[in-house]
Amino acid sequence: MSESPPRREPAPVRHFTRIIDVALAVVTTAFFVAVAQATGIHNPWAGANPLALLLGALLLFRRRRPMTVLLLSIAGIFAYRLTGGVSPAGWIWPAAVAYFTAATTPRVRWVAAIGLAQLVYSAVDFRRVLDTNVPRYVIHVAGEGLLLAVLIAAGLTYAAVMRWRERLRETDSRARAAEERLRVSHEVHDIIAHTLAVVGVQLNVAADTLQEDPAAAAAALQLAKDVRNRAMTDLRSLIAVLRDAPGDTAPQPDLASLGALIADARAAGLRVTLDEHGDPASVPAASAIAVYRVVQESLANTLKHAEAGTAGITIGYGPRAITVEVADDGRVTPGGAPVVEGHGLAGMRERVEALGGTLTAGPVPGGFAVRADIPVARSTP
Template identity: 70%
Template sequence: MSALSQRREPASVRHSAKVIDGALAVLTVVIFVAVALASGVQSPWGGTIPVIPLALFLGALLLVRRRWPMIVLLLSIAAIFAYHLTNEPPNGWIWPIWAAYFTAAATPRVRWVAAIGVAQLVYSAVDFRWVIDRNMARYLTHTVGEALLLAFIIGAGLLYAASLRWRDRLRETDGRARAAEERLRVAQEVHDTVAHTLAVVGVHLNVAADTLEEAPAEAAAALRLAQDVRNRAMADLAALIDVLRTSPTGTVPQPDLASLGAFVADARATGLEVTLDERGDPSAVPATCAVAVYRVVQEALSNTLKHSGATTAEVTVAYQPDSVSVEVVDNGHGSAGGAGIKEGHGLAGMRERVSALGGTLTAGPVPSGFAVKARVPLADSSP
């Protein structure tokens, strides 16, 4: 089967291919009959092999040229050969079946196509030798012209096949690039989930260790909270890993703005006094932007729990007509040296995520402690 027919194309492309094949069939019939009549054929229905039935046969073969290119080529050559044996040639051996040659030349069997073409040219040159004594120029024009035409047709078929292969490689490369982007996104989500979970669970474990002997009930409550956070994180990670194991185009449940309240509640359960102030209407925020806002808050509070030694944090999310502004301020001292949190994969990932949406993110010490501020425009965040 032809390489042309093995490719799975959209319905619109297949329809266009059928239209092209039909047009080539009609064109072959019309031109073949016209050239035959112009060459002196008295009746298109006369002779051992009439012109019109032969033209219809050649045209009909082109309707299946993509499925059986070599069969179409061989049957076309046989029909032309039979016509030349019983009738005065209508003006050539190659041009009436150029479409069959072109289609076959675009397949991996192009060497066979070239060999068949050369054999046909040699036979036509020998068959036309009677013209040499009468008109050498006509003989040379005929033989050389048909040779050049065959070379051009085979070359065009090779170029067309190469363009198809190049298109397939581009599609494959594009698919790999999209898969890599999706896996990078999943890796960022895994980092965010693991970092937050470790921070929250670590705080609860510390509380349980400190109160295990003096207040067993409080220690048990802290352990239960840590277990709840761990279970939710494991569910999220299972969904994310499933994407990596299966198709890169799979979907993963994404956090949204409605999840901010539950996340802040988890942070409060660690003993951190967190206030959440949401201003404006979040309903118009696109999903991509909503995930970015959630992850900024998550990363900022996770850093607060892990590094700053803060006791309070204020989260402000302002929904504006053209953007969403996020500000997370705590009363911590940043790193142990007081110089602020060192920017690692978390903040770097947040900065890249926000920048990809056309926004900005800053993080650094402020007079009251440490602040993370981000602005995400809505216009550039449509999914």
């Protein structure tokens, strides 16, 4: 299986990393030159300044070729020392940024091996001081070793933090995808439930009138076909989401689609009334879809289970919340038994609660009612 391409950072992040690389290159060059002059190098252009410029220039490529930059930096330091140059800042420090960057890669063991080899050479090269100043020799070798250990540890820590952040991003992305798929599953249930309810009623009408009134049977079948076609269009849009092709999706139904929903229920023999008050123009898209799905699922349940003849839909568009109530005159649970929530009612409740609202459903005098209170999100000034 081919590896997925590396995630491309946003433009501001890329610009910021370039600025950091340039700043590190300038600091490395300037500090090396300053230390060289402070330690009494009389002709820095004989070796110290070119080495400083080389070390700084290499850092501009440290993210793309970290190991190459490290090896070239060390090679430059060795070439400078072997030609008789006196290192004004030891062996490890001039390549400190290169060591750190290489330690963030999976080749950290090679980085440690290279650093250890350089330390051994540094200890051998500095052995002349043993005869005159043992403490200085120990401090020099131990300091170089400690610096190398700190650089490698810092690189490992940085790499671990970056992996942890990447895992957090992936987890968050998977969670959002799972939430979207759960939302789509609710949409699919609502569409199928409503379609089956309306189509089932129309098929019964066609079966009952096929012999006595073929025209009425044909009209019922045509209506069932139209409802089915609309449902298939919605389902294709939602399945595209499940297939990770959001560009192929169609807009979700909203308040403007309530008319077709009510027309389907009326064609199925249910007398439906709609009472709206308030201003629907300011309703956010998420709340509008929730209102539509609550009405759709309520009418589907009425057609399938309630044996109702009438249903009244009342929608109030308030400044802070939308109130949706769908009441019918169908049968209620015998003996006042509690309502058993199926997938449809549970899906409605989850949808409304996800927006911070509440949903109640149960028997009322003369029938059954579903009521949802959905908050309207407002942007703060």
